[in-house]
Amino acid sequence: MSEHTITAVGRVDAGKGASRRLRRAGQIPAVVYGGSAEPVSIQLAHEKTWVASQNEWFYSSILNLEIDGKAEKVLLRDMQRHPYKQVIMHLDFMRVDENAAIRVNVPLHFLNQDTSPAGKASGVVVSHNLNEIGVSCLPKDLPEFIEVDLAGLNPGDIVHLSELKLPAGVEIPELKLGKEHDVAVVTASYVQAEPEPEGEGAEGEGA
Incomplete structure (x- = not known):
């Protein structure tokens, strides 16, 4: 720190x-x-x-x-x-009491997205659903940010809160509230092409 x-x-x-x-x-x-x-x-x-x-x-x-x-x-x-x-x-x-745990929102830094399989695939959008997370720790353990390595992100993958690698002594209080709080941090979703309006192709041919 x-x-x-x-x-x-x-x-x-x-x-x-x-x-x-x-x-x-x-x-x-x-x-x-x-x-x-x-x-x-x-x-x-x-x-x-x-x-x-x-x-x-x-x-x-x-x-x-x-x-x-x-x-x-x-x-x-x-x-x-x-x-x-x-x-x-x-x-x-x-x-700050150095002997008491604190709760702080810490920013996320996303790494290696462009070189990941999802980042290089066409028709895939990688979304960052969270840009910071709330953590609990002693003041001496507080990180300035948390890295999220996306090097292995594949199309269709979802990175959940529980999958983040936290420094020693750091925890996410939200995860203690139940599985429904293990939200998606990153998603790699396929983008579906919008269908052409009916008749558009025929009109183009007639013209």
Whole structure:
């Protein structure tokens, strides 16, 4: 698991007016909560945080959040964006207990699809029904992503949730709820050609 550090500064001012002033100054109002400590209001530089937010790890990895030089392990739990501007309005971070299991949505990375039998076959469409899955694990075991190797995918195959290869210490809670929750992650389906409308061929010949 790679480590990613985000820098923040503590703040005292609260309320909508204070948040507006921060945004005008190129800062993002945010809060850190959870664990045995009280919630803390913080602010982050928008430009650096926006660049970080373009990466998958910002949403699915444990972050080192440095507040006035003191680091805490956190997960991003909520992000409020401006409806049409490229602006982050507010962030919520949750403290992480390194000895307690956490539930996080982790992205899937699909490998070797183009070179698989299904990927090379004509008339076959490979569909990714899920692009991320919810996992449970200790913070130290949290992967940034899970690889799905499709090298052996054949036309007509279905890859189910239970077939994913998970890192040690990682499990999918959804699978404990019953067989009906073992959903399809990838499908390689034949595409049926649409039949020509009746009479179209005859009209073409007459013309």
